[in-house]
Amino acid sequence: MSTQERLRDNAKEAAELITSTTDTVDRGSGNLKWRHFKGTILSVLGWASIIFGLGVLAILIIDVINRATGIFTGGQNWLTWDFFNNFDSRFAQRAGARAAIVGTLYTISLTILFAFPLGVAAAIYLEEYANDNWFTRLVEINISNLAAVPSIIYGLLGLQVFARWLMLGRSIITGALTLALLVVPIIIVASRESIRAVPLSLRQASYALGATRWQTTWYVVLPQAIGGILTGSILAVSRAIGETAPLITIGALTFVPFLPRNLFDIFTVLPIQIFNWTSRPQDDFRALAAAGIVVLLAILLTINALAIYLRIRYQKRY
Amino acid sequence: MAVTDLQKQSSFLRNTREKLIQVALLLAATVSILTTIGIVFSLLFETIAFFREVSIIEFLTETEWTPLFSVKKYGIWPLLSATLLTSAIALLVAVPLGLVAAIFLSEFASDNVRRTIKPLLEILAGIPTVVYGYFALTTVTPFLKNFIPTLSIFNSLSAGIVMGVMLIPYVASLSEDSLSAVPNSLREAAYGLGSTRFEVATRVVAPAAISGIVASIVLAFSRAVGETMIVAIAAGQNPRFTFDPTVPVMTMTSYIVQVSLGDTPYGSLSYYTLYAVGFTLFLFTFILNIFSYWMVRKFREVYD
Numbered sequence: 014m015s016t017q018e019r020l021r022d023n024a025k026e027a028a029e030l031i032t033s034t035t036d037t038v039d040r041g042s043g044n045l046k047w048r049h050f051k052g053t054i055l056s057v058l059g060w061a062s063i064i065f066g067l068g069v070l071a072i073l074i075i076d077v078i079n080r081a082t083g084i085f086t087g088g089q090n091w092l093t094w095d096f097f098n099n100f101d102s103r104f105a106q107r108a109g110a111r112a113a114i115v116g117t118l119y120t121i122s123l124t125i126l127f128a129f130p131l132g133v134a135a136a137i138y139l140e141e142y143a144n145d146n147w148f149t150r151l152v153e154i155n156i157s158n159l160a161a162v163p164s165i166i167y168g169l170l171g172l173q174v175f176a177r178w179l180m181l182g183r184s185i186i187t188g189a190l191t192l193a194l195l196v197v198p199i200i201i202v203a204s205r206e207s208i209r210a211v212p213l214s215l216r217q218a219s220y221a222l223g224a225t226r227w228q229t230t231w232y233v234v235l236p237q238a239i240g241g242i243l244t245g246s247i248l249a250v251s252r253a254i255g256e257t258a259p260l261i262t263i264g265a266l267t268f269v270p271f272l273p274r275n276l277f278d279i280f281t282v283l284p285i286q287i288f289n290w291t292s293r294p295q296d297d298f299r300a301l302a303a304a305g306i307v308v309l310l311a312i313l314l315t316i317n318a319l320a321i322y323l324r325i326r327y328q329k330r331y
Numbered sequence: 332m333a334v335t336d337l338q339k340q341s342s343f344l345r346n347t348r349e350k351l352i353q354v355a356l357l358l359a360a361t362v363s364i365l366t367t368i369g370i371v372f373s374l375l376f377e378t379i380a381f382f383r384e385v386s387i388i389e390f391l392t393e394t395e396w397t398p399l400f401s402v403k404k405y406g407i408w409p410l411l412s413a414t415l416l417t418s419a420i421a422l423l424v425a426v427p428l429g430l431v432a433a434i435f436l437s438e439f440a441s442d443n444v445r446r447t448i449k450p451l452l453e454i455l456a457g458i459p460t461v462v463y464g465y466f467a468l469t470t471v472t473p474f475l476k477n478f479i480p481t482l483s484i485f486n487s488l489s490a491g492i493v494m495g496v497m498l499i500p501y502v503a504s505l506s507e508d509s510l511s512a513v514p515n516s517l518r519e520a521a522y523g524l525g526s527t528r529f530e531v532a533t534r535v536v537a538p539a540a541i542s543g544i545v546a547s548i549v550l551a552f553s554r555a556v557g558e559t560m561i562v563a564i565a566a567g568q569n570p571r572f573t574f575d576p577t578v579p580v581m582t583m584t585s586y587i588v589q590v591s592l593g594d595t596p597y598g599s600l601s602y603y604t605l606y607a608v609g610f611t612l613f614l615f616t617f618i619l620n621i622f623s624y625w626m627v628r629k630f631r632e633v634y635d
Contacts, residue, residue, distance in 0.1 A: 055431065059432055059439060060435070063452065067451060077465075134359030142353055152363055154624075155367050158624075162617075166370060168591070174373055197363070252457075258584065258588065
């Protein structure tokens with residue numbers, strides 16, 4: 014091959030290379046619209062999935078209110094005074110949720126009594142006292158694991174330990190202890206975050222005045238952290254109010270036509286009452302269940318509003 | 332003299348009080364360990380009692396579960412298959428919707444939109460599960476029956492779909508957290524190379540946050556496996572070894588509910604089955620939790 018021929022080949026190759034490169038660039042810039050458009054598609058899909066989730070929520074709420082009161086499509090209103098004042102009955106027209114609502118109030122008050130001091134104390138220990146050693150790490154791993162254990166497993170624990178071994182039976186106190194163990198990890202996590210957010214300088218100022226560790230914790234750290242602690246604890250309580258499975262497992266009854274006389278009495282709660290009415294095939298009982306759901310959701314809504322109010326009320330800026 | 336004595340005394344009182352308080356706080360922290368020990372031991376004791384009467388081979392290989400019939404068979408597979416089926420349907424709903432929502436909220440939405448939408452989505456996770464169960468049975472199943480006429484009143488399809496809606500915020504919120512944690516310098520570098528927003532989100536940010544995303548999916552799976560009231564109400568009470576989503580089935584959790592509702596005498600074999608099933612369930616979720624914990628640790632991208 015002569016030099017001239019080789020040069021010509023080279024030139025041809027170079028020309029081809031240039032054309033192909035320009036092609037790519039052209040295709041690339043033509044593609045740019047498509048590349049941006051993919052982002053638009055993702056935005057649309059993002060909105061679509063959010064609207065789907067919230068849409069289901071809206072349908073659920075409207076549907077339940079309609080079944081309970083007949084407000085949209087007509088029908089009997091089940092959310093009457095009788096609903097709050099009557100005990101459960103075999104006849105839907107006479108059935109009410111009085112025992113269930115009172116049972117929920119008793120159980121949840123006791124749960125708060127057990128869980129709140131325990132959770133906050135554990136959080137104070139982990140944030141203000143604990144050294145970074147194997148024990149602290151063990152406690153931390155335990156807490157994160159317990160938060161992910163299914164609630165029905167806590168029911169099996171309560172049945173065995175509280176109802177059987179401690180011989181507390183199928184009582185309110187067994188239910189409250191079981192729910193307390195269930196929500197303690199949630200309270201610990203929320204309280205720790207809130208305690209950690211208190212700036213170190215406040216503690217140092219307190220120590221400089223000669224305060225002990227506990228005095229610093231009690232008079233300086235806790236007043237600053239109480240807003241977050243309360244918010245987290247209230248959300249934990251709202252979780253406990255809706256729990257059904259662990260209480261069914263420890264043997265809370267589905268048919269209780271009287272108010273509990275003391276803490277060792279058998280009981281029922283609102284979610285179990287709803288479950289019981291849902292499992293009956295008659296339409297009237299389904300409507301009663303819807304009325305129960307409206308009451309339950311109203312309670313949860315109030316509690317969450319309280320949590321939001323507290324968060325705003327105690328919001329601290331450093 | 333007297334003053335020093337007084338000082339000594341008060342500092343002694345003060346130190347004692349400090350010590351006592353510290354011990355009390357330590358005991359409160361120990362409760363979490365005691366709870367775990369309590370769970371493991373209470374499950375283990377009764378499970379061992381169960382396996383004294385039923386062979387472990389029958390438990391793992393038999394495909395029928397009939398402990399309440401006259402011919403008793405103890406094969407876990409019908410309960411396990413139902414649990415996996417409902418969970419799989421739930422994940423098919425929750426993972427795509429949750430992930431798209433997470434990427435959208437983290438990379439495309441404005442701060443205002445994110446601040447409004449995230450708490451709204453989290454309401455979905457706060458609705459009691461008994462309410463979802465009611466909704467699945469009374470609304471979703473009749474609606475799906477318009478498209479699938481052969482659908483039974485109790486089925487794993489509508490239970491799974493509703494459970495999936497409940498799990499959307501678990502996937503979306505946790506994934507969004509880990510997407511937001513990816514440092515902006517990575518995004519800026521990718522934009523500097525001429526990437527579009529979509530390319531930055533899917534090829535740079537999402538891969539960097541993959542450990543958190545996978546952990547959120549595993550956590551959602553673990554929730555689905557342990558979820559009780561939705562499946563107990565809407566999926567039925569019929570233990571059968573099937574993967575047909577239109578027929579009634581019975582999950583592990585539904586079985587525990589069914590036995591708990593009846594009057595089971597302590598020490599009977601059906602009482603022990605509660606704990607054998609409960610232990611299987613616990614083991615299942617425990618492995619998933621450990622896996623997600625390990626996943627986050629192992630594949631976390633560390634930025635300084």
